[in-house]
Amino acid sequence: MSFTSNQGSLAVTDQLGRRVVVPFPPQRIVSLVPSQTELLFDLGLGKQIEGVTKFCIYPPEARYQATVIGGTKNFDFAKIAACRPDLVIGNKEENYQDGIAQLEGRYPVWMSDVADLAGALRMVKQVGLITNTARVADPMADAIAERFGALGPTAAPETAAYFIWRKPYMVAAAGTFIDDLLRRAGFANVFGALGRYPEITPEQLAAAAPRRILLSSEPYPFQEKHLAELRGICPAARVELVDGEMFSWYGSRLLHTAAYLSRLR
Template structure:
């Protein structure tokens, strides 16, 4: 028996890019183009309404079996998306590509996030909760995350300078996360100083630049490059005095509900 259609009402909102978007409220067929925002939607209880996700949406485990995989974050399958008849698409300025977003926005309501720090992530969580009809749950989630980071703050009595860290996201070529990135904000909140703070975003660096920076710590992220223990000796040879660690990239770069786990994880890295 087919359930009766419940009418939706247009909700005019502004996304984090300052774009005005008319979203049916409540949305019933959501395509998520960003892994961390997919996980957020499921944690807000919207899993049954998520009809499309990317191949990188690995959390929760059922996301890619319950919903249709519509390609990657930077190469959408437009035919698959059209077949899903979405009434809301949620993306991100950095993780998605402008041409693809513009093509989708010509046909569907597309809400974009733009996140480079914790306050913007919390704002995204609250705004997404509002547009999908889970305002209270999203507000509670954001408050919990905010409180966990407040508890993470360094004790006021501490006078020690923060350890310098080089955070690697790629190998061949070497690439690091620096000023202006969400990862950089997470490093600062975790009590570290970015060894490449004078550079911008995700620059390529040479082995000589790493040696000259002489970081006290080198973090090798588990994503997007799959750094593993076998890579540690390569960096230890360049910086013999540095502490080398493989770190959970999701807890440094996923800006949705996974942030609930980040502060506790960061406290163990000090």
């Protein structure tokens, strides 16, 4: 990330390649992404967080000490205005383009774009830079990289399908952060040739015949009662519930992800 600084401001290039000038250090932050909200708190910025989404559940106090400004894809612009932010932090995938465009006209908006672990590590360090917490963010990113490095490759990747939705069935495929973590966990995504989050039919699943079927806890809340449904389609597969936050949250939660993935092997 390139940047230049002047007295009281910092010009940076975000992960979408946009030049953003932010007050430095920012004092009133609105976070539009749950995993990045958790990161900001873990960087010691709790007092500067003025607004979060209704999905920002970590840390638990986030939604009580900050204003809830709606969801990740339906902002309450009046509540954001009342926060008087000098920095808004969002994400390309999790937020909606029209809403971000409207915010850009009024506030400095820094956007992340995370499709793999390398992008997540850059995001952590860049957020540390723009919030004057690099002394915490840089060692955090280094620790995450070290823990993932210790995972090492598996001798023979096991075929898997990762479900994010039901009715219709939807899975994580190529170009997603989840797909990158599946590979690092030792899985070969049977739908890796498809793009991002495709709908699939029971017939497609049966034909793909994954050895493992992983049912995520989010965004669809898969539960024990859904296991039999998938076993009926792929009787030979091992079907199990997995923690969706460990597969899709790309902030400070990654400090714990490598250990979680190693237990799935």
